[in-house]
Amino acid sequence: MFLHMDxxxxxxxxxxxxxxxxxxxxxxxxxxxxxxSSMSYEAKARGVxxxxxxxxxxxxxxxxxxxxxxxxxxxxxxRRMFNIVRRYADPVEEYSIDECFADLREFxxxxxxxxxxxxxxxxxxxxxxxxxxxxxIAPSKVLxxxxxxxxxxxxxxxxxxxxxxxxxxxxxxxxxxGIGASTSIMLNKLGVLTAxxxxxxxxxxxxxxxxxxxxxxxYELRGISVNAVKHGSQEKHKSISKTRMxxxxxxxxxxxxxxxxxxxxxxxxxxxxxxxxxxxxSFYLKTQDFRYFQDEVKLSKPIDATHEIINIVRDxxxxxxxxxxxxxxxxxxxxxxxxxxxxxxxxxxxxNNTRDTDLLYQSIDQIDRRFGKHTVFLASSLKAxxxxxxxxxxxxxxPYMGITS
Numbered sequence: 001m002f003l004h005m006d007x008x009x010x011x012x013x014x015x016x017x018x019x020x021x022x023x024x025x026x027x028x029x030x031x032x033x034x035x036x037s038s039m040s041y042e043a044k045a046r047g048v049x050x051x052x053x054x055x056x057x058x059x060x061x062x063x064x065x066x067x068x069x070x071x072x073x074x075x076x077x078x079r080r081m082f083n084i085v086r087r088y089a090d091p092v093e094e095y096s097i098d099e100c101f102a103d104l105r106e107f108x109x110x111x112x113x114x115x116x117x118x119x120x121x122x123x124x125x126x127x128x129x130x131x132x133x134x135x136x137i138a139p140s141k142v143l144x145x146x147x148x149x150x151x152x153x154x155x156x157x158x159x160x161x162x163x164x165x166x167x168x169x170x171x172x173x174x175x176x177x178g179i180g181a182s183t184s185i186m187l188n189k190l191g192v193l194t195a196x197x198x199x200x201x202x203x204x205x206x207x208x209x210x211x212x213x214x215x216x217x218x219y220e221l222r223g224i225s226v227n228a229v230k231h232g233s234q235e236k237h238k239s240i241s242k243t244r245m246x247x248x249x250x251x252x253x254x255x256x257x258x259x260x261x262x263x264x265x266x267x268x269x270x271x272x273x274x275x276x277x278x279x280x281x282s283f284y285l286k287t288q289d290f291r292y293f294q295d296e297v298k299l300s301k302p303i304d305a306t307h308e309i310i311n312i313v314r315d316x317x318x319x320x321x322x323x324x325x326x327x328x329x330x331x332x333x334x335x336x337x338x339x340x341x342x343x344x345x346x347x348x349x350x351x352n353n354t355r356d357t358d359l360l361y362q363s364i365d366q367i368d369r370r371f372g373k374h375t376v377f378l379a380s381s382l383k384a385x386x387x388x389x390x391x392x393x394x395x396x397x398x399p400y401m402g403i404t405s
Contacts, residue, residue, distance in 0.1 A: 001114055002229065003102040004136045004144035005085060005121065008153035010098035011038030014077045015067050017130030026061050030054075031068040038069075041153055074098075077129055084124045088117050093230040099148075101141050103229040111158060118156050139164075141227050142220035145177045146195075161223045168196035168221060178217050180245060182328060183210070186290075195221055211290070240278070242267045243331035249288040251326050256285065257317055260330040261310055267332055268306040277302035278334030283313060285320060286329040293320050302338040 007013065011029040016022045026046055030037035036052045046061040057064050078097045086092050089102035107113045118135040125133050136147025138159040146167060147157040159167055174184030176195050190209065192198050198206075199221045206218045219226045230238075242263040250256060260283060271277055282296035295316045303309055313332075 001104045001107065001109065001137055001139060002141050002144040002225065003085075003089065003104050003118060003121075004138075004141065004148040005081075005100050005102070006134050006136075006145075006148045006152075007081065007098040008132045008134055009038055009040050009044075010077075010131070011069060011074055012040040012043070013131040014074050015070075016040065017077075018073070020130075022065055026064045028057060028064055028066045029069045031066045033069075077131070080129060081125055081131075081133070084128060085121055087124070088121055091229050101144065101229045104137065111160065115156065115158055118158075122154070122156060139223035140220040140225040141229070142177055142217055143167075143223060146171060149175075164221070164223050165196060168199060169194055171195040173198050176217060176221065178213060182245065183214070211292075238337060239333055239335050240267050240270050240337070241331065241333040242270075243329060245286075245329040247328075249326035249328040251324055253321055253323070256321065256327050256330065257314070260285075260313065260317065260332065263330055263332040264309050264313065265306050267334055268304055268309060271304045271334060271337070276337040276339055277304040278337055280335040281309065281313065281332065282335065283316070283330065283332045285317075285327050286331070288326040288328050293322070295320050296335075 012027045015027055015029060022040075024042060025040070026043035026048065027040040028036045028038070028043050028048060031054070034054055036043075036048055036050055036054075036057060039048045039050070043057075043061060043064060046064075048057050048061055048064070054066060057066065074097060078094075081098075082092060082094055082100055085100055085102055089104055089106075091103055093101040095101055104114055104117060107117060114137050118137055122133055122135055125131065132154040134148045134152045134155040136144045136150065136157050136159070138144040138147050139161055143159055143164065147159045148155070150157045150167070171194055172184075173179055173187050173192055173195050174181065176198070179187070186209075187193075187198065192201065199218060201218075203215070203218070206215055210218075216226050244259055244263050246259055263283075279299050279302050280296060281299065282294065284292050284294040286292055297312055297316055299312070303312075
């Protein structure tokens, strides 16, 4: 069995834990960006949604308490939260700053024991950190994530093999982890409306109409685990992937590369956070009709500098990109990760250049942590950023390193 733990309204909850006078009030983080990044359940009840602009929030919820995000604080809460989960399970996979998976197979199929583990984790986190989490326990990671979302906030749902059908009949297929909006629309047109409709299709049908990730989801929704919990913490990532879908689809060469560039930036932020760097990179362009154009590049040394990776990928992108085709998504994966602490530099590369680059990105990452992601960004990502976001006026693009049409 597998456990998925998801913190409830994480950023806002951290702020309330630090300032109990905010308890019961509509608390919203994101003042620095001008949009809501996290909302307490009181704010959600008033109609506040993620990415809502502050003037809209004040209009529907004038008593809202709007706070700047403090990512250093949230990272500290996150680390302590995951360490509590590790008291009861191993391995634990940190999926994001506010959620994780844990392998509970050592407890067998004993429902009472498994629920007891979930209850202890919830109790310890609330007592130690002052926040609540929702927990799902099920035969696979995908089902565990279904369970954790079922009864938010502060919920605990156990789905046994015999109960899968009961839950999936009530779950829209688009709510399944890993099934995006475009795939959901496609499945709906084929008569697949619920998660149960999806698993009721034979494997041959799934293979014909979908790709490998959805075949894995099909197995997982049936209670057949195909995705193991990764051992250790995020520092031990074997690969890092970032993907991004855009609407409407575009055939604009510069725009598509901008989307890919933003994925590279996001992946590099993560590698630098955990002091690792890739020695192989693969990326893809996904068309409107779900075709994939893919390529991979092997690096002569581990690299985590965003502009260097963008320059390397650029040449491959130019050959991969086909004009007059509508693209709907891009994705990047970093492979063969190497620890930055043991990385050896090329003999012909000056240590000063390397040190200057490291210091540059340390400064950029510190600014982003303080003022919000992509406060400083590469100009090659500019077209992928929200055009109407007020913060774009404050952002300081680095020299352009993208491509021209």
